Amino acid sequence: MLGNMMFQPLLISSMIEHAGRYHADGLIISRNTDLSMVETTWAKVRDNAKRFANVLQSFGLQTSDRVATIAWNNHRHLESWYAISGSGLICHTINPRLFPEQLVFIVNDAADRVLIFDKTFLPLVKAVKPLLKTVEKFICLDAADSAVSEAMPDVLFYEDLIAAQTPDFEWPELDELSASSLCYTSGTTGNPKGVLYSHRSTTLHSYAICMPDSLNISARDVMMPVVPMFHVNAWGTPYAAAMVGCTVVLPGPGLDGASLVNLIDTYKVSVALGVPTIWQGLIGAAQQSGSKLESLTRNVVGGSACPPAMLRVFKEQFNCETLHAWGMTETSPLGTSNQYKAKHMHLSEEEKLKIRLSQGRPPFGVSLRITDEENGTNEIERDGHTSGNLQIKGHWIVESYFGKEQSALTSDGWFDTGDIATLNDDGYLSISDRSKDLIKSGGEWISSVELENLAMGHPKIAMAAVIAAEHEKWDERPILIAIKKPEADLTDTEILDYYADKVAKWQIPDKVIFVDAIPLSGTGKMLKKDLREQFGKVLLS
Structure with a gap:
């Protein structure tokens, strides 16, 4: 009936x-x-x-x-x-x-x-x-x-x-x-x-x-x-x-940052959406002009991981909540967004920040799971610690690509995103890397995103990318490619020392390369493939 x-x-x-x-x-x-x-x-x-x-x-x-x-x-x-x-x-x-x-x-x-x-x-x-x-x-x-x-x-x-x-x-x-x-x-x-x-x-x-x-x-x-x-x-x-x-x-x-600051202040923008590279320019222009971006109550960051330092600046200097979101072309794109639950509201600001660093949780309409192998169907524990391959299904998720008869899904109907991530009991997603950007050193995995976020917390670094470089003994080792802030005096030793008390010693990059620019895609993502082609053999003798 x-x-x-x-x-x-x-x-x-x-x-x-x-x-x-x-x-x-x-x-x-x-x-x-x-x-x-x-x-x-x-x-x-x-x-x-x-x-x-x-x-x-x-x-x-x-x-x-x-x-x-x-x-x-x-x-x-x-x-x-x-x-x-x-x-x-x-x-x-x-x-x-x-x-x-x-x-x-x-x-x-x-x-x-x-x-x-x-x-x-x-x-x-x-x-x-x-x-x-x-x-x-x-x-x-x-x-x-x-x-x-x-x-x-x-x-x-x-x-x-x-x-x-x-x-x-x-x-x-x-x-x-x-x-x-x-x-x-x-x-x-x-x-x-x-x-x-x-x-x-x-x-x-x-x-x-x-x-x-x-x-x-x-x-x-x-x-x-x-x-x-x-x-x-x-x-x-x-x-x-x-x-x-x-x-x-x-x-x-x-x-550019100055143009966006002008639009926000002139038209009282309350919510803005963009990738991290855009917000870096906005922050710099606002600090230079003295604008407090008073109307901006929240901004949404997607496309790539938002550095923790950026979340702090928006919150502490501009009283603006930064919402992490995650998605792909294949997911329309919204897969998750970062909003608190009632039980989080009594937490300290520092504890809330830790939640904000995740990519958030799925809205009604999509489901997430973590599996132990790419395109596999064996779901692993949602404990917030065990990482695996992120898969998604839902009302606005791709089934097959345009002009292709072959399904884009796993055997039981999920789309494998190519991301490596964890989920916790509440559904909060933390992406550690794209599977192709993970660094496997001596049989152990290193997250390029984690090392990039730490580098972006250094007050003298404007942008940072971490890639895998070939290594004769360890197969791959991380190297840091960084852009200094204007007129900053920064040495490779100083930035490597900065990592010392933040990650395990074996995860610290083997080399720092300072550059004037990092190649970006048309959507503002770092082109790590280009960086690997340029710098991927610098550790070979």
Whole structure:
């Protein structure tokens, strides 16, 4: 017997329709590619999304055709997102910082029919255009621009296109299991792989983000997603923002510390989301300008582990709670977020900090387990100490990769993340490393993340990476690659001595290499593969 309740499919179009109706005057504050600021509203975003849906329909696109975007976090990009997915097409966000060869592979693999881009990326689009096999229309997310037209004569302009349309568009009632958006993994080894989200998975993920025990997003917030919209859909925050109707500040291309401080202080941002490298720049700029970031009550850190020193600075200098979160492209991305339980509230600040250092616990909708072998099914104890391979399952977790018939899951239906981690009884997750980044020295494992976090606590270090270097006796030994803070006087002996009372002697790095820059991916993660290629043999005689 079925329940006697209405059924409405969980669709992305319902989110923007809700925001446009019940939060019509809610602000969307956006920085353009020319760094000018624009203020619009949820009602205007909805109306322009409908106008652009009419544009896409006029192109003769079929349901589930892919429309690619190469753009910053701005209001036009947001409008196009809802137009694409809401009208039954698939929104394919592309990381512009990929190698051109990877970008070409991704567009061709997805068989994109339309490519939308910000003017910033005109040289990139023009360079790869002859190699794109399926793209029929190129749209610049701007008003008509003669320089763009001269460089690409067949280009169309977003503002011209929507000006010729009305907001009269009926969102189709799609199957909630139909595809809504497509993101590709970073492809650090081999070609990137596509992860195809559904309307249902995205809507449920948005609910999860908003929950108080998750990222706690509400209509009272002013949210600034610094994480790019091309990085797992800005962690799903543009959808959650429409679901609750909060004010959104979109930083465009201005991701330097000073620009972010200005946006936070000017528009009273209450919650911001980004990777640790972004927050390092923000902290430095705030300290230099004297800003206290008074409106910022919490920031969310993901993408890589947050150094303990960074949590302390945000809490002690800026009275800002830092929430660790963990996820992957394959998990939409939210897998865990770090919020306290009632029993933790009486703890000392130091004890609370220890909890904050973990990646948090899963919200309803996903489950985690630790196994004793990769892709294995033998679950090990959740004691907070015994580490193993992290696996996940749930409503918004990948089942198979785009275009691949083979399942991406274990034999009993879990996705193996490639992370090495522990879980405790409360579900708090502590990731010690990516399996490929662990260092095996003399048969014993060393966590590169732990050594990096300790190095980042040194007052003279701006950024640090630890990698495995080949060793004639021990197979592998850790080495530290570090960037000094400006004008800091720091020797390798000083930093190695700093480790002495913090880790076992055999875990201390064998060598310190000071560099001017550490290579980062398009999403702000350290490219350890590149570092291993450059420095992986420095200990060999």
